[in-house]
Amino acid sequence: MVHTTDTRKPYSGSKKTIVLAFDVGTTFSGVSYAILEPGEIPKIHGVTRFPGQEHVAGNSKIPTMMYYDKDGVMKAAGAEADGAAIADLAEDDGWLKAELFKLRLRPRSMKLKMNGMRLPSLPRGKGPVQVFGDFLGYLFRCTRNFIIDTHANGAALWQAVENDLQFVLSHPNGWEGAQQTKMRRAAIYGGLIPDTDAGKARIRFVTEGEASLHACVLNGLANDVLSNHAGHGFLVADAGGGTLDISSYAIRGTTPLVMEEIAPPDCVFAGSVFVSRRAREFLEEKLKRSKYGTPDSLDHITKRFDETTKRLFRDKKELQYVSFGSPLDKDTTVGIRAGQLKLTGNEVAALFEPSIEAAVASIRYQIESTGGIVKSVWLVGGFAASTWLFSQLQERLAPMGVTVSRPDSQTSKAVADGAIGFYCDHHVSARMSKFMYGVEFLREFNPLDPDHVARQDRMCELPSGPRLLADAFDCILARSIRVKESTVFTRKYCTEVTSLSTLTVFEVEIWCYRGGDTIPQWIQRQADNFTTLCVVQADLSPLAGSAQPKQSRSGKSYWTIVFSVEIHFGLTEFKARIKWVDNVRTSWEDEIVSGAILCFDRY
Known part of the structure; x- marks a missing residue:
C-alpha cells in the first residue's frame, strides 16, 4: 500500500494559494501549510x-x-514567553500569564474537573475569544515570516496569495458549532481574515480526531490496516494536553482511499495537563510542612516533574526522582536529598490513573458500540509520547484483542499535518451523528393521557381549532446515524399565522439532545442534555401574495404556511436551512451554523 502522498491528486484550483493549518493545543501549538499550485501535487510543510x-x-x-x-x-508569546528573562520581566512589571485559555472555549455541557484548582485569570478587558485571537494572530505572523524567509521569492509568493489564504482550524471532537463560531471570531480578531462573508468562507474546521486520522495515513502508520482492511475497523486516540479525542473508522475503498466514521466520536478531559494538575495538588500536600511547600517552590518542582519525571515514567515498581535544585537542597522528612525529590512508582502511577481510566473507558465504549470490529488503536498527540500511557493502554486493551500502536515520528505534529491532509485528501466520506437534532413542534392534546393533562398550562389553540401542547420534540436526525456529505435530512412543517407581517422575520429553533438514543417526547428547557443548537431566520414575506386566507371559528382570518427544515450534517460544519415553495419556485434561507436554533411561531 502506497502512502497518501503518492496517491494525492494534483490541486484542481485555478490559481495559486496557500492553505494554513493552525493547531492551537491546550499546552502546545503548531502550524503546517501547503502551497497549492494548479496541476501540482501539494506537499505538506511545517x-x-x-x-x-x-x-x-x-x-x-x-x-x-x-x-x-x-x-x-x-x-510575549510562545517560546519567547517561556524563557527565564521574560519571567523575571513579567514579575517586575506585574504581567499576567495567559495559559490553558483554550479550555475556556469548551461547551457548557462538557464539565471540567480541575481538582480544586481554577483556570488562570484572563487579561484585563479580554475574553476567551480575544485571547484565542491574539494567539492565532501570533501564529499567523510567525508563519508569514517563516514562509517569506524559507521559500525562494518568499516575499513575492506571500504578496501574491495573502488576500486568498485558506485556513483550517482544528478543534477537539467535543467542540460544536458554538465553539466554531467563537474560533472564527477569534480568527477575525487576530487578523487572519476580514470580517466579511468571503473572509469567513476561507476558514474550515476539522476535529482533532479526523485530522489525526489523516496524519496516521500520511506517516504510514495505517499501512497494515489499509493492506488488509476487510472487516477491520480502527480507532484513532489523539492524546493531547487537554483532551483525549477518540474516533473510530472503517475503510470503504482504497482507490481512492475512502473511510467512514463508524461510531459517534468522543472527547474527554484526560490530557497530560490534568496529570500535572494532580501532581501540583499532590506535591502541595506532601510538602506543606517543608520550606519547599511555598507556591513558587511548588510551581518550580511541578514544572520539573512535567519536563522529566512525567515524560520518562515507565515502571511503578521503581523509585522516581524529580531533580529540581542544587546539591545543597535537602529535607529528608519529605524525601528531598541533593536537590532531588524521591517518589515511589505507585505515587506517580496514581497521578496518571484517572486519565488512563478515562481513556480506556472511552476506547472500550467505542469498540463495543462498533460491534467489536475495531482491532487497532493508533495513539497520537503530545501525550502519546508517555511510555506509561502507551504501555497501560496496550496492557488493558489486550484482553479485547486490540493492538495499540503509535508512530515513530513526532506524534505532536499529527493534528497540524493531518489538518492539511484533510484539506487536500478528504478521505472521510461519512460521519456518525454525535447527538440527536430536531425542532420544537405543537403536539395535539390528548385529555386521556396523564402526561398531556400535566402539561395543560402549555396548551394553546390554533386558529383552525385544534388544541395543542407546546415543547414537543420532533427528531430530524437521530444519534449514531451514518451521514454522508451529500445527505440532507428534511422534515415538512406547517404553521398558522393571523398576520402576514410576521412572515418577514420567521425563525425556527434547532435543538440538540445529548441524553442517549431514545427520542424524548418533550423538550426540557432547563436540562443540561437539551440545548439550542442554532437559529435560522427566513424572510417568508414573498408567500404573502400567494397565501389564501381562511376563516377561524371566531371569524378571524388566518393563513397556513408550509415549509421544510433541512439539516446538512455530513461536513465538519453544521448547516441548516428553511425551504418553501413560492408559486412553484423553490426558495430557501440557509445558515451555516456553528450552533443555532429554528423556532416556531407562538400562538
Missing part, C-alpha cells in the same frame, strides 16, 4: 522555526502561552 526557538533545529511546537501587561496588551 513551521519549524519560531521566535525564541531559533537554537532548536526543527522544533515544530511552541508553548500555548502569552504574557499581558496591566492594560491587557500582549507582550
